[in-house]
Amino acid sequence: MKPTGIEHIGIAVRDLEQSIRFYQEVLGLQCYAVEEVADQNVRTAFFMVGETKIELLQSTDPSGAVAKFIEKRGEGVHHLAFAIPDVAGALDELSEKQVPLIDRQPRPGAEGLQIAFLHPKGTGGVLMELCAKPPQK
Ligand code: CMX
Secondary structure, eight states: OOOOEEEEEEEEOSOHHHHHHIIIIITOOOEEEEEEEGGGTEEEEEEEETTEEEEEEEESSTTSHHHHHHHHHOSEEEEEEEEOSOHHHHHHHHHHTTOOBSOSSOEEOGGGOEEEEEOGGGTTSOOEEEEEOOOOO
C-alpha cells in the first residue's frame, strides 16, 4: 500500500463549539463543515490550513472511542489519516503483514469517505486511519 498524502489530522475535543471558536477567532481558520458521523459516535468540524485538513472530534457517546481517549489522555491529537486509493486492498495487504487492524472492512466516514482504522499497538502508538473516496457509481 502507498498513501498519497495526509487526508486529515484528527483532534479530540471536549466541546466542539468552543474549539471551533478557538480555531476561527484565535487561529483565523474557517470552519467549512460540521457533520455528525453516527457510525463513529462523533460530531466533527473541518478546517483547511493550506493543503492540510484538520478534523475536530467531539464524542456523542460517553463510552465512545473519543470520550475514552479524552478521559485517559485529555484533549489532543487523536489520529493521523492517510489518503489511499483503495482501503479494502490496503486492509488485505496489512492483514497479510499481521498488522493489527481495528476495522477489517471499510466503513462509512465523514465527508462520504470510506475509512478504516489500524490499531495503535501495531503502529508505534499512533492511531492511523485510511481514507478513500468511494468508487464512482
Ligand atoms: N491514539 C493512540 N493510542 C490510543 C488511542 C489513540 N487515539 N486511543 C486509545 N489508545 C490506546 C490507549 O491509550 C490504550 O493504551 P494502553 O493499553 O497502553 O493503556 C490502548 O489504546 C487501549 O485503549 P482503551 O482506552 O482501552 O480503548 P479501547 O481499546 O476500547 O479502544 C481503540 C482503543 C484505538 C481500539 C478505539 O479508540 C478505536 O476503535 N478507535 C478507532 C475509531 C475511532 O477512534 N473513532 C473516532 C474517530 C472517528 C472519525 O474520525 O470520524
